[in-house]
Amino acid sequence: MAELPPCPQCDCQWTYEDGALLVCPECAHEWSADAPANAGDGEATKVWRDANGAELADGDTVTVIKDLKIKGTSQVVKVGTKVKNIRLVDGDHDIDCRIDGVGQMGLKTEFVKKA
DSSP: OOOOOOOOTTOSSSOEEEETTEOOTTOOOOOTTOOOSSOTTTSSSSEEEETSSOOOOOOOOOOOOOOEEETTTSSSOTTTTTEEEEEEEOSSSSSEETTTTEEEEEOGGGGOOOO
């Protein structure tokens, strides 16, 4: 049995194979089996950029650059709304956040700029 490499994010030794991916049971990080061993180094390989090209990170504060209609309601997130403590995610949107007066929301990076 071949020994699998430890998780690049949390250094857990209990990784397992799931098809072509390696999976960490502790932090749920998934990565390609043929990726270089130190490619992660505890960081995501994807880089998120705002509308102006500035790199975004978890915990940043951003400002909305366009009025955004909220799906299913008549509410609007106005231009200039500050969003604090963002969390970057993969999926149909790039940012998970909480906006005062609106609640939990998903935003795309193309509609925000770093504050």
